[in-house]
Amino acid sequence: MIAHKEEIELMHKYLDGDLREEEEEELRKHLEFCEECQNHFHELKRTITLIQSSESVRAPSDFTNHVMSRLPKEKNGMKYKRWFKRHPIVTAAAIFFIFMLSGMFTQWNQDGELVVSKQENLIVQGDTVIVPEGVVVDDNLVVKNGNLIVKGTIDGDVTIINGKLIEEEAVSGESLMASVGEINGEINSVDRMFEWLWYQAKTLFEKVFSLE
Amino acid sequence: MEQIIREKIKQVKKGDQAAYSEIVDFYQHRIFQHCYRMLGNIHEAEDIAQEAFIRAYVNMDSFDESKKFSTWLYRIATNLTIDRIRKRKPDYFLDAEIKGSEGLNMYSQLSSSEPLPSEEVESIELQRYIHKEISELPPKYRSIMILRYLEEFSLQEISGILDIPLGTVKTRIHRGREALRKRLRHV
Known part of the structure; x- marks a missing residue:
């Protein structure tokens, strides 16, 4: 195996998509007569296929909630801001109402004169x-x-x-x-x-x- | 999706905590899976994956928005798993056999929730074996093999995630492949 170090290096370059055309030609020619390297190349490709068939897992269903509950407390003002964002009509109405009230209030207090x-x-x-x-x-x-x-x-x-x-x-x-x-x-x-x-x-x- | 995440990150940076839950939702399975593959243990994986999301939140201000968030998140998660592996007590490894079977039980519990085609059931044994072989690689090779072949990042992306030069990524991936080839050649 050590004798074919260069060829093995080429195989890895191939697997990383780094192989130049002439190198590919070189590797192909070598593989044609070297059974040992053929075997090695086959094993490498098979290894990758095997790794990729590895099991997959999913996060537990309450994962996000756990993360969110462990986050540091957010700044207070944000809660109100978010609420306003979610209820734009109520917010608009509230703002209008406040303006209306303050307008009337000024009118009311404008003057105590007859x-x-x-x-x-x-x-x-x-x-x-x-x-x-x-x-x-x-x-x-x-x-x-x-x-x-x-x-x-x-x-x-x-x-x-x-x-x-x-x-x-x-x-x-x-x-x-x-x-x-x-x-x-x-x-x-x-x-x-x-x-x-x-x-x-x-x-x-x-x-x-x-x-x- | 990338655009939505970008938007959410802006909101989180402004202080909107609730926006973060959608980010967690989106990445939770990938990060959890990555931690599980690195650690080989469901409980530790959940612990570290949560920790990764919390670290990301706390350090959100230092996240450079011109870069990919997933890369950053994977880096945090990978570093945490490697720290955890280093901190494990030596006797943890003496229990490797028991730890392994625990993992198997956890896995069989997980898999029992959804019915599997018979072919897949047959290959579960093999999958476990492969997983065990991967998790016995030294962490610096393990992370690269997992990122490359299980999470399908490009070498360039892996270089970004692990913050190491591309050449080093290539050297490690060659060695990782050779190591696994030797371990899996008789399968």
Whole structure:
């Protein structure tokens, strides 16, 4: 065997796909008359076939779970990130809701000052808006951060935000004041955050779906 | 698949642990099988294969994404198995006979789960014998023979996995083939 060291070297090169053409020719010629090397070559090729017929095994079914349970703890933020990734619609809705809420909240907190919709002939006394006797308001009236006393007539809806409609007689300074007038429309009184939101949503809804 | 794995690796690098489970799923059988072939023992194979995946996860930051992940993973697994073989107590080898039969029992348990054609049943005995002969090669030859002929990597890839020059791979594969030829010639 040692005598044919070179040829054996060629056989290995052949098995590794490294044999040049002239070397292949050389090996072939040698194998034609050398039975010993023929045998050796055959055994090598057979060895490879045998190795390749070796058994195969598969990992146990819970292998992945075992690995995952042994991994070091991941950073906390990742869990939320992944959750958001998996529920894009919920995430979008949540973000929208947050913006909407914060928008309304700023609007709510914008100013504590008395705001009243532009109508003529209204009297403002401190935080109270008065519709004087004999005055006819022919539009919707909105009062924010103040009370309303109606002595005249309103031909429209009345909305009072963060305040109230004073209906009964009340002592305010020198004069007696009460709402004794007429309101020919709906009266909305909003004086809490939740109601304010509800009112906003309702208004939005009406605006969106109004056929006007 | 290569592309999906690449994507998953990026996610793992960003800190998404759950993305790693798909990587484990994809490579588990190959890595487990490689460890089993190197170690010749199911329990050790499972232990080392798990360890390999954990090491890969922990060191993911040092993985160069321009290279193949499987090559890197095989390198980790191969190094761990060689470490394990070195650490084995000497008396472990005295029990080789018992260890061998244990392996056989494990194997017969495994194979009983799926029905085999009769031809294959006949060759199981032979397969065991071959496996035993491979596992008695010195580790540096064993790993190369397993990678080349059982896992069908190219010589170039093996050079990458084991981080040794191509010439050394060739020398070892020649010797490995000769060693096995002598052991298996009478089969």
